[in-house]
Amino acid sequence: MATKLARRRSKAAAFGVFNPNHVVGGRVAGLIVAFWTAIALLLWIASPWKTLPTPPEVIHALHDLWWNDGLGPELFTTLKLIFHATLITTVLALGLAYLTVVPAMRPLVQAASKLRFLGITGLVFPLTLLTGGGYALKVALLTFGMASFFVTSMAETVLEIPRSEFDHMRVLGASELLIVWEVVVRGTLDRALEVLRQNVAIGWSMITMVEGISRAEGGIGALILNENKHFRLEDVYALLLVILLVGLGIDALVGLLRAVLCPHARLGKVRR
Amino acid sequence: MIPGASVGEVVLDVKEVGLTLEEHLILDGVTFQVKDRIREGITTGQVVALLGPSGVGKTRLLRIIAGLDAPDSGTVRGLQGEELPAGTVGVVFQDYPLLRHRTVESNLLLAGSIGGLSAARSEARTQELLKTFGMEDRAGFYPGQLSGGQKQRVAIAQQLVVPRRFLLLDEPFSGLDPAALEDVSKLICEVANLDEFNTVMxxxxxxxxxxAVSDTxxxxxxxxxxxKHVPGAKIVGEYDLVDRGLAWQKGIMERPDFVALEHELRGLFRTL
Structure with a gap:
């Protein structure tokens, strides 16, 4: 009887993954990811496209790039660049977003947010003149690309804080500055880290283009453009794989930072 | 009148309070006084209820009494005739806002720190209140981990870390089941009776x-x-339940005169 019941339950669980809004456990979720990864690998191996190198070719190219072509230092250059730009973006964007609590500063913040419609290509020339090119130009381009979106999201987050949260602090007798610190800064930290996570991804996806503008300092973006130029497809795909994996690593790192700094954030989440 | 009961000084004086919002008259000369309840040999604060249909302006009046909004006309004064700026009157809003990035204990400690208590005093008061409200085992929990009833208790406790004469509760019975309603009613009476001059509104x-819980x-x-309703709400009735012998007694809700008054008020409600 018990075996029958267990069998029926496992059958229901197996079909449940195809039901909309069905809740699955961690183990089942892992199995689903493994399934799709295996499908992707199979598609890659069985791909009929001649321009797509096989997994062994890509792994071999990766080995060569790492040991013979200095992929490690190039990756470090790129990581340094993204870290530098992210740091400036975070300080700048969060500072501007928090300033929305000051009515006199709101137009400035709104203007900064609207700059996201400018796009980067047209800004290369003025930013080159301003920064003198090279590393500073790349930092400026990445910062610009990330900050305008970051400001938009965070300013919206600050704007959406319910009035009751401010009033709650007021009836406790808190000063307006303390209210800004507790409600606006600390109260939205989890959201800020989530927005940071998305904007680092935006910055990381821009890295090839930005490093291609000024290749003198190298970096993984410059490397991929060089390999592209010489049509070394195995190397290109190997570098794309590195970009993807490092991007996922950075994403996981920011996620971990959020989980450590804001343990309360996961409490509001409902698994669907 | 219940034997041994009398009234003393005016602890809250609301005089001719008027409020207009976007050319709509909301409050029109709201006037009432809350007087100290005296019971021989017993420390008795008072519980008063401000009743009214939804949308009549109750919460607007609460915000004015709490010092969060200024009225267009009229005054709100305390025991010594003093004005009551935000921070002097405790308020527990309907959705029990607490700082979600702070634990229960930390929320209470912050209230102590804002209220100017020393760290040691704040800690002692926090532990005392956690015990009083039966939340000792939830001290390390975040608000997101609490049930609605627990949040309400913490929100009330937070307002009491620094002793206050007035505590306003906005819709404290909203969405409660009968058992929870009984618990909240008991809690309200306990809070009121912590001090002779305490007033819970x-x-x-x-x-x-x-x-069931009020004196007036x-x-x-x-x-x-x-x-048709004439714009602008005012106090249209005052009912002294102590005077009518309908307060401070067990099983009061089953008494015919209690039920009769309830019916009378329901009838009046429909016309407001």
Whole structure:
């Protein structure tokens, strides 16, 4: 009887993954990811496209790039660049977003947010003149690309804080500055880290283009453009794989930072 | 009148309070006084209820009494005739806002720190209140981990870290099951009776629950003319339940005179 019941339950669980809004456990979720990864690998191996190198070719190219072509230092250059730009973006964007609590500063913040419609290509020339090119130009381009979106999201987050949260602090007798610190800064930290996570991804996806503008300092973006130029497809795909994996690593790192700094954030989440 | 009961000084004096919002008259000369309840040999604070149908302006009046909004006309004064700026009156809003990035204990400690208590005093008061409200085992929990009833208790406790004469509760019975309603009613009476000059004001549209805990009821409503409401709410009725012998007694809700008054108020409610 018990075996029958267990069998029926496992059958229901197996079909449940195809039901909309069905809740699955961690183990089942892992199995689903493994399934799709295996499908992707199979598609890659069985791909009929001649321009797509096989997994062994890509792994071999990766080995060569790492040991013979200095992929490690190039990756470090790129990581340094993204870290530098992210740091400036975070300080700048969060500072501007928090300033929305000051009515006199709101137009400035709104203007900064609207700059996201400018796009980067047209800004290369003025930013080159301003920064003198090279590393500073790349930092400026990445910062610009990330900050305008970051400001938009965070300013919206600050704007959406319910009035009751401010009033709650007021009836406790808190000063307006303390209210800004507790409600606006600390109260939205989890959201800020989530927005940071998305904007680092935006910055990381821009890295090839930005490093291609000024290749003198190298970096993984410059490397991929060089390999592209010489049509070394195995190397290109190997570098794309590195970009993807490092991007996922950075994403996981920011996620971990959020989980450590804001343990309360996961409490509001409902698994669907 | 219940034997041994009398009234003393005016602890809250609301005089001719008027409020207009976007050319709509909301409050029109709201006037009432809350007087100290005296019971021989017993420390007795008072529980008063501000009753009125939804949308009549109860919460607007609560915000004015709490010092969060300024009235267009009229005054709100305390025991010594002093004005009551934000921070002097405790308020527990309907959704029990707490700082979600702080634990229960940390929320209470912050209230102590804002109120100017020393760290040691704040810690002692926090532990005392956690015990009083039966939340010792939840001290390390975040608000997101608490049930609605637990949040309400913490929100009330937070307002009491620094001793306050007034505590306003906005719709404290909203969405409670009968057992929880009984618990909250008991808690309200306990909080009121912590000090002779304590006043807990409940702002609600729940007539029966308000009658069960209150010493005095104030009915806020609008007059009608030709079947239509005249804009601007005012106090249209004051009911001294102590005077009527309908307070401080067990099983009061089953008494015929309690039920009769409840019916009378319900009838009046429909016209407001």
């Amino acid at each position: 409940i702002v609600t549209h729940d007539i029966r629950a308000a009658m 009821l104030y009915m806020l409503g609008r007059a009608s003319k030709n079947g």
